[in-house]
Amino acid sequence: MNAMKSRYEAVIGLEVHAQMTTATKIFCGCSTAFGAPPNSHTCPVCLGLPGALPVLNRKVVEFAIRAGLASRCTIAPRSVFARKNYFYPDLPKGYQISQYELPICIGGHLEIETKEGARKTIGITRIHMEEDAGKLIHPGEGSGYSHVDLNRAGIPLLEIVSEPDMRSADEAVAYLRKLHQTVVYLGICDGNLEEGSFRCDANVSVRLQGAARFGTRAELKNINSFRFVKQAIEYEIERQIDLVECGGTVVQETRLFDSVSGVTRSMRSKEEAHDYRYFPDPDLVPVIVSAEWIDEVRTALPELPEAKIDRFTTALNLSRQDAELLAADRALADYFEACVAVHNNPKGCANWVMGEVLRGLNESGLSVAACPLTPENLGGMVARIDDGTISGKIAKTVFQEMWDSGKSADRIIEEKGLRQVTDSGAIEGIVDEIIAANAEQAAQYRAGKEKVFGFFVGQVMKASKGKANPQAVNDILRHKLAQG
Numbered sequence: 001m002n003a004m005k006s007r008y009e010a011v012i013g014l015e016v017h018a019q020m021t022t023a024t025k026i027f028c029g030c031s032t033a034f035g036a037p038p039n040s041h042t043c044p045v046c047l048g049l050p051g052a053l054p055v056l057n058r059k060v061v062e063f064a065i066r067a068g069l070a071s072r073c074t075i076a077p078r079s080v081f082a083r084k085n086y087f088y089p090d091l092p093k094g095y096q097i098s099q100y101e102l103p104i105c106i107g108g109h110l111e112i113e114t115k116e117g118a119r120k121t122i123g124i125t126r127i128h129m130e131e132d133a134g135k136l137i138h139p140g141e142g143s144g145y146s147h148v149d150l151n152r153a154g155i156p157l158l159e160i161v162s163e164p165d166m167r168s169a170d171e172a173v174a175y176l177r178k179l180h181q182t183v184v185y186l187g188i189c190d191g192n193l194e195e196g197s198f199r200c201d202a203n204v205s206v207r208l209q210g211a212a213r214f215g216t217r218a219e220l221k222n223i224n225s226f227r228f229v230k231q232a233i234e235y236e237i238e239r240q241i242d243l244v245e246c247g248g249t250v251v252q253e254t255r256l257f258d259s260v261s262g263v264t265r266s267m268r269s270k271e272e273a274h275d276y277r278y279f280p281d282p283d284l285v286p287v288i289v290s291a292e293w294i295d296e297v298r299t300a301l302p303e304l305p306e307a308k309i310d311r312f313t314t315a316l317n318l319s320r321q322d323a324e325l326l327a328a329d330r331a332l333a334d335y336f337e338a339c340v341a342v343h344n345n346p347k348g349c350a351n352w353v354m355g356e357v358l359r360g361l362n363e364s365g366l367s368v369a370a371c372p373l374t375p376e377n378l379g380g381m382v383a384r385i386d387d388g389t390i391s392g393k394i395a396k397t398v399f400q401e402m403w404d405s406g407k408s409a410d411r412i413i414e415e416k417g418l419r420q421v422t423d424s425g426a427i428e429g430i431v432d433e434i435i436a437a438n439a440e441q442a443a444q445y446r447a448g449k450e451k452v453f454g455f456f457v458g459q460v461m462k463a464s465k466g467k468a469n470p471q472a473v474n475d476i477l478r479h480k481l482a483q484g
C-alpha cells in the first residue's frame with residue numbers, strides 16, 4: 001500500500017479569503033461589525049437595490065497594497081473591478097463585485113519552513129479585492145423556509161491565490177499559518193477562523209512522481225481550521241490515489257469536507273470561469289495606485305515576524321527559540337516589548353512572558369489583548385527582582401496578586417510586606433535560632449552529612465516567611481554551621 005502511495009506526488013494550491021478589518025464595507029458606509037441583529041447593517045448599496053451605486057472604500061485598497069507588499073507582489077498601477085455573475089439567494093445583485101483579469105497584486109511569494117526544517121518558497125499568483133456575500137440561515141429540517149442575513153454582504157475580502165507549489169498537507173498548513181500570521185501582523189484581518197474571517201479553499205491533485213503535467217484537481221471548499229485543512233487534504237490525496245489506482249479518473253469538482261466523519265464529499269461539478277460571464281463593472285472606475293501611495297504604505301508597514309526575530313536576537317540578545325516564540329504573535333511581541341520598555345532586562349522579561357503570562361492566559365482562556373496583568377506592571381515586578389527587593393520565589397506571589405488585583409508590584413510589596421530581607425543582622429538572628437533549635441541536625445552536618453544543609457535552608461526560609469534573601473541565607477548558614 002505504502003509503496004503504491006509513494007509512487008504519487010500531491011500538488012496543492014490554496015485560495016484564501018481574508019476578511020478586512022475596515023470599519024465599513026467595501027462599497028458603502030455600513031458597519032462591518034460581527035454579530036449584529038440580522039440585516040441591521042444594510043443599505044440600498046449592499047442590499048443590491050436598483051439604482052444604488054457602489055463607492056470604493058479607500059482603506060480596502062490600502063490594505064490590499066499592504067498584503068501585496070508583505071508578500072513581495074507587484075502592485076498594479078491600474079486594476080479593475082469585474083462582475084462575477086451567478087445566482088444565489090445570498091447574493092441580491094445577481095453578481096459579486098470582484099477583480100478578474102486585472103487584480104491589484106500579482107506575482108509574489110511567502111517563505112515557509114517544511115517539516116524537515118528546510119526553507120521553501122510558495123508562489124502567490126495574485127491578490128484581489130472583492131465583496132463578501134450574505135449568509136443563509138436554515139432554521140431546521142422541515143421548516144420549509146430559510147432566512148437571509150445580508151449583514152455580511154459587501155464586507156471587504158482579499159482573495160489570496162497561491163501557485164500550486166505545495167506537495168503535502170503539512171506544507172499547505174505551514175503556508176496557511178504563514179499567511180495567517182502575515183495578515184494579522186499587518187493589522188488588516190483579525191484572523192478569527194471560527195467567525196470565518198480567514199477561510200481557505202484547497203485545490204488538490206495527484207500525479208505520478210516525475211510526471212510532467214499536473215493531474216485534475218478537486219477543490220475543497222471553505223475550510224476554517226488549520227487542523228481540518230490538514231485532515232481534508234490528507235483524505236483527498238488518499239481518495240484520489242485510490243481512485244487512480246483502481247483505473248478511475250479524478251473529475252474537476254468542488255467537494256466539501258465533513259469534519260465529523262473526516263471525509264470529503266462531492267458538492268457540484270466545478271464551474272469554468274466562463275460560466276461566470278465576467279465583465280468589467282461599469283459602475284466603478286479603474287483603481288489607480290500611484291507610486292507615491294505605494295511608498296507611503298511601504299513606509300508605514302509594521303515590522304514583520306522575520307525582522308522582529310532578527311531584532312530580538314541581535315539587539316535584545318534573546319535566543320532564536322525565545323525570539324520565535326515571542327514573535328509568533330504580534331500582540332505577545334508587543335506585550336513583551338512594553339515590559340522591556342519599563343525595565344530593560346529582555347531575558348528576564350521574556351522568561352516571565354513566555355512562562356507565567358502564557359500559562360495564565362492559557363488557563364483562563366484569554367487572549368493577550370485581554371490579559372488582566374499590564375506589561376507595565378510585569379516590567380515593574382521584574383525590576384524589583386533584579387534590584388533585590390524581592391526574591392524569585394516571592395515574585396510568584398506578587399505575580400498572582402498583580403494578575404488578580406491589577407495593582408502594581410510596588411504597591412503589593414508594600415501592602416503585604418514582601419520586601420526581601422537582605423539585612424544580614426536580621427538573617428543571622430534567624431539562623432542562630434534555627435541552629436539552636438536543631439542541634440542534632442547541626443551535629444550531623446558537622447559530621448559530614450551535607451544533605452542536612454538543605455533542611456536548614458528550608459527552615460530559615462520558612463521562619464522568614466520566604467522573604468530572606470536566599471544567597472545571604474546560604475552564606476550565613478555555611479559560616480555559622482562551620483563555626484560549631
Ligand code: ADP
Pocket residue numbers: 011012013014015161162163164165203204205214215216217219273
Ligand atoms: P478557480 O477560481 O477556478 O478555483 P483560481 O485560478 O482562482 O481558479 O485558483 C486555482 C487554484 O488552484 C490556485 O491556487 C492554483 O494554484 C490551484 N491549482 C491549479 N491547478 C492545480 C492542480 N492541477 N492541482 C492542484 N492545485 C491546482
Ligand code: MG
Pocket residue numbers: 015201219
Ligand atoms: Mg477556486
Ligand code: ZN
Pocket residue numbers: 025028029030041042043044045046047154
Ligand atoms: Zn450598505
